[in-house]
Amino acid sequence: MAYMSTHTYARCTVCGQTLSRTLEFKNRYYCDVHYGLFYQNTRPLWRASILTFGFLVAALLGFAIGNQLAPERFRDTVQSGTGIFIAILPALIWIISLYRIGAQTQFQLSPLPITIFVLGALLSAAVTRPFLYNIVNLDIWIGSTTASNRLMGNILLNGFTHTFTLYAIIRYIAWDSPAFMRRTDGVMFALAASWGYASLINILYVIDLGEITLLNGSLRLITQLCIFLTTGLILGYFIGRNRFEDAPVYHLSVGLIMAATVNGFMLYASSALNSTSLSLTQSGFSPWPGLALSMGGLALTFSTVRGLMQRQNALTQAKLEQIA
16 A cells, blocks of 8 residues: 555545545555545444344244144144245344444444345346246256256356346445445445345245245245345455455456355255155155255355454454554
8 A cells, every 4th residue: 555646537446536646455546534444344234144143043943933832723824924024024124233233333324235125125026036937937947857957057047147136236236336335345235135135035935825834934934045145145255355456357256156156056955955755755845954054054154254354354454554
């Protein structure tokens, strides 16, 4: 990093204003205001996420206990209205907690995460779902092919379609916005898109069925949600890094491929693991193996991304303080 005069009209990476002098870090230029912000943590993000993930665990236990204690008629059918409420509640808790914690800690958040949340929901219904199920007929094809083809189909069609849709939202809505001022904002925006995207997918699943079972249906909603949040965490990490440093040309591509592969693999594995063998000629269904995979993957990814982001920010701060 160095102060330097410029006649090339360099612009601040965050606000875009033309700079008479520039502050540089890894070939990204900043004004005096935003130079001290890009390596800070978005504190409400981690707290709101941990709170909501804790709610998912509590909800899981509640569904398991309720399935044992509730009358049989309530176990077998949960009406669509209740199913929709179950599908949207975790996302609402996350978005409300994000802004509430931000207000309590005097950490200013822009309305952009809400916009991205809504846009993620709309695109999942208006673009992704019609493409995969009305044009490609992916569900019919996957249901009639081999296990290896199901895996590749989930990765190449499901995984890449979902991931590139989420990426496009952030790239064209948030990337050039002055609200995108920190590395960790990339994770926040990707999670906001993933919450809206996955919640609408779950809502449409409930509407299609008309009703779901208390345990199996609810656990499927949580499984699907965890898969897309895992995808969003990976995507957000690479976007946040690329926004604020001149990474190699392949860096973001690797992140997109990794997120898409994880998404497709988890969608395939969470379904395949739920099929259990009862005998040589009979098979059954259990929602627990797929749920364990998706929740374990989410916990591991969240811990890894949070640790990497905090370490990267700490190293950047130490380096800049040393130069100063």
